[in-house]
Amino acid sequence: MNILITGGSRGIGEACVREFCARGDRVAFLYRAQSEAAERLARETGAMAIQCDVSDSDAVTDAVAKAATFLGSIDVLVNNAGISQIKLFGDLTDRDWQKMIGTNLTGAFYVTRAVSKRMIAQQSGRIVNIGSMWGKTGASCEVHYSAAKAGLRGMTMALAKELGPSHITVNCVEPGVIDTEMNATLDEDTRRELCNATPLCRIGRAEEVAAAVCFLASDAASFITGQILGVDGGFAI
Numbered sequence: 001m002n003i004l005i006t007g008g009s010r011g012i013g014e015a016c017v018r019e020f021c022a023r024g025d026r027v028a029f030l031y032r033a034q035s036e037a038a039e040r041l042a043r044e045t046g047a048m049a050i051q052c053d054v055s056d057s058d059a060v061t062d063a064v065a066k067a068a069t070f071l072g073s074i075d076v077l078v079n080n081a082g083i084s085q086i087k088l089f090g091d092l093t094d095r096d097w098q099k100m101i102g103t104n105l106t107g108a109f110y111v112t113r114a115v116s117k118r119m120i121a122q123q124s125g126r127i128v129n130i131g132s133m134w135g136k137t138g139a140s141c142e143v144h145y146s147a148a149k150a151g152l153r154g155m156t157m158a159l160a161k162e163l164g165p166s167h168i169t170v171n172c173v174e175p176g177v178i179d180t181e182m183n184a185t186l187d188e189d190t191r192r193e194l195c196n197a198t199p200l201c202r203i204g205r206a207e208e209v210a211a212a213v214c215f216l217a218s219d220a221a222s223f224i225t226g227q228i229l230g231v232d233g234g235f236a237i
Contacts, residue, residue, distance in 0.1 A: 001217065002071035004064070005029040006054055006111055007081030008047070009038040011180035012130060015206035016078055016213050021045040023214065028067040030054065030081065030111075054081045054107030055099075064114040073122060076217040077115045079108040079152075080130040084182050089143045097144050104148035108155065116163060125168040126217045129156050130209075131228070133176045133236040149174075153228055160226030169225035171216045176232025178204045199234030 003020045007013040008029025014037075020027050027047040031038040038049040048070045052063035068074055082104045085096060108129060119125030134142055135149025156172040163170055177183060177194045183203075186194070195201055212231045215221055230236050 001025045001075040002073050003027045003076045003078065003217070004067045004071070004074050004111075004115065005078040005080055006052075006107070007031065009034040009041060009049070011182060012175065012178065012206045012209045013078075013080040014041055015210035016080065017041060017045055017047050019207070019210040019214050020076075020217075021047055025076075026071055028070050030063055030067075032081070054111055055102035057110050060107075060110040061114055064111065064118075068118060074115050074118055075124070076126040076128070077112065077119075078128045078130065078213055078217070079111060081107050081111075082130065082148075082182075084142070084145050086141050088141055092144055100144040101148050101151075104145070105151040105155075108152060112155075112159070116159075116168065119168050120163070120166045123167050125163075125166075126221075127159065127163075127168065127170040128213050128216050129170070129172040130213070131156075131172045131174040133174050133230060133232045136174060136228070136230070136236050156228065157226045164225060169216070169221065171221070171225060172228045173209060173212050173216065174228055174230045174232065174236070175209045176204055176230070176235040178206055178209060180206055194235075197235060198232070199237065202233065204231065204233055 003025050005016050008017045009031035017029050030052040032053050042049040050063045052059050129152045131152045132149040134146045138146045160170040209231050
């Protein structure tokens with residue numbers, strides 16, 4: 001299969017790039033600023049790295065065209081690009097809100113809009129959105145992040161209905177607390193509290209999320225669409 005992954009230079013996105021490549025798939029991935037990490041990952045896996053800010057509509061159009069030229073077709077889209085920020089709601093600025101929604105939700109819209117046109121033309125495709133358990137439960141001091149991820153939930157279910165007649169599945173994976181750079185700033189007390197709040201009593205690994213993504217992209221999931229799959233150790237039960 002031919003795979004396009006956004007936010008592919010680190011964390012869950014990097015794990016997805018490595019997992020799909022290990023399975024023999026052809027992969028292109030987008031990254032915003034981590035050029036050194038992106039180039040290294042491309043060398044190690046054979047994937048194509050494409051610089052792109054997904055909150056920029058024109059940049060997305062160009063990047064998707066480059067990816068399609070490299071891949072030949074885009075069979076699977078993984079919307080993983082995202083940012084996080086911990087801040088009291090009353091302290092959020094217009095810029096904080098716009099940047100969060102622009103990357104985590106509008107970015108997924110831009111990329112999906114560009115890719116879905118190609119999938120509709122070929123009458124097949126898989127779209128996997130990477131949400132968050134906070135999109136289901138809400139997170140104090142992460143209102144804008146939670147709102148963006150909740151938006152992905154709604155987009156997933158609505159798109160599944162609209163794109164289903166074109167034989168395109170749309171699903172969402174909602175990770176819990178995962179050991180990535182995004183969570184590296186958490187202090188030990190916070191990490192311990194989060195582990196204790198997780199029924200499996202540990203923090204997850206990016207590879208475990210990637211495995212769920214690969215499943216939803218596979219033929220084994222051909223009759224699964226509009227679903228939200230929590231990979232959170234039971235945290236959001």
